Amino acid sequence: MVKVCSKCGKRKSIFDYDFSNKKLNKRRAECKECRKPQSRKNHSERIAKLGYPKEIHDKLNKLGSGCYGVYHKSVKIGPIYIGESDKIYARKTRHFSKWEDGIIKKDQSPIQILLTLGKIKKEELFFKVLKQMPNSTKKERLDEEEKLIEKWNKGQLLNKQKKPPLLFGIVN
Numbered sequence: 001m002v003k004v005c006s007k008c009g010k011r012k013s014i015f016d017y018d019f020s021n022k023k024l025n026k027r028r029a030e031c032k033e034c035r036k037p038q039s040r041k042n043h044s045e046r047i048a049k050l051g052y053p054k055e056i057h058d059k060l061n062k063l064g065s066g067c068y069g070v071y072h073k074s075v076k077i078g079p080i081y082i083g084e085s086d087k088i089y090a091r092k093t094r095h096f097s098k099w100e101d102g103i104i105k106k107d108q109s110p111i112q113i114l115l116t117l118g119k120i121k122k123e124e125l126f127f128k129v130l131k132q133m134p135n136s137t138k139k140e141r142l143d144e145e146e147k148l149i150e151k152w153n154k155g156q157l158l159n160k161q162k163k164p165p166l167l168f169g170i171v172n
């Protein structure tokens with residue numbers, strides 16, 4: 001499929017356009033190339049919101065391949081969530097942000113669901129890198145994640161729970 005970009009007027013493959021709404025399979029009117037300056041600006045603005053300089057952000061991102069734990073200050077026995085990522089610090093941002101429209105979405109992590117429901121607060125959470133695995137493959141990280149889940153799970157991990165957990169006073 002080919003589509004004409006509303007900015008540069010070039011005919012380009014549909015894959016040269018970002019999604020505006022993936023669910024509805026809708027794509028933007030401007031091609032990726034034309035949207036580059038805007039995309040960069042959006043990215044810098046998101047980083048600026050995190051409150052630390054871009055150099056540090058980039059450094060953290062490079063560091064961060066491996067497994068991590070999300071902890072809640074009221075749960076002393078261990079992390080409440082264990083995950084893996086090739087960009088741990090970006091993942092942290094995602095976990096700790098709640099959806100602004102307050103609607104629970106399918107791909108939200110249990111942490112985000114609890115935040116959205118107001119059962120926990122961002123300030124009560126902390127994040128630790130449990131194992132740094134530079135240049136690891138997804139499979140290696142998933143294996144390590146499984147080991148860590150086994151090691152740390154005393155019933156408090158939200159990983160395998162499909163519904164909002166009983167922890168934090170939520171009754172299913």
Ligand SMILES: [Zn+2]
Nearest residue numbers: 005008031034
């Ligand atoms: Zn264009």
